[in-house]
Amino acid sequence: MVFEKVAAMLAEKLECEVSEIKMDTKFEALGIDSLDVMELLMNVEEEFGTEIELGENKVNAVGDLVALIEGKLQ
């Protein structure tokens, strides 16, 4: 559920097919920089109505972000 939402958001931003985005897809490979990840995180916060601190967490791949959000939603 979280993954699908994140993938949809990414696909919209990158104007690509949702199927191109997998859990292990690296943001770097998508041509997304750290500021883009932050922006994505802010959109996620709005979408899920929660505040997410990046903190020390390394968010390199789509799955990292999904795990972070899921951890917050539990």
Place this chain on the structure above:
Amino acid sequence: MLKGKVAVVTGGSRGIGAAICKLLAENGADIAFLYAGNTQKAEETQKALEALGVKAKGYRCNVTDATQVAAVVKEIAADFGGIHILVNNAGITKDKLVPMMKAEDFDSVVDTNLKGAFYMIKSVYPLFLKQKSGKIVNVSSVSGLIGNPGQANYSASKAGMIGLTKSVAKELASRGVCCNAIAPGFIQTEMAEAFTGNEEIKNAIPMKRFGQVEEVAKLVLFLVSDASDYITGEVIRIDGGMAM
């Protein structure tokens, strides 16, 4: 020039900050200003700004407290419907020669001048990133460029603001956000009362006069307006030629 823009100015109730609030308001910006403690002065400032036909409100906030800063920025964004301009102007001095300067004197000056600016930037950062626009002006000082005896703490904090300015400018340049610093020299304010009667200092300034707060405000107006959209990471001296 700034109609529809919301400007946040720290240290806005007095001196250079008050002049900045006034000029930005005269140019149509709504003003949220932060002040440390003088509620009466802040109320006067708020009324004077409202008289210019813009929305204005003073917020009491200790900029050295990250939690307070985050909360107040959130409150301002809700009250005003957004934030487009940030002017980090709040600053204090505790001048002493190094042997007499206590660790607390150093910390408190760095905390207010430098960390305060960092906390403010940190709090508006997501907003600016999202709207892909924004103007940040950090009020540094020539003391941060060339040093000044008795101001090891102040100079360090103001030099630090320049590094802060350039890093933030680089981080956000691709997102349409400009971050610049200004470095005023001797400006006639209450904070500078100690030197404004000093002829020797005046004579060391090529223009042979102290600067006026309104002159500093005009530079800030330029840097927060679209006239300066291609300028970022810059430090502009406004010092009558003193530090060239």
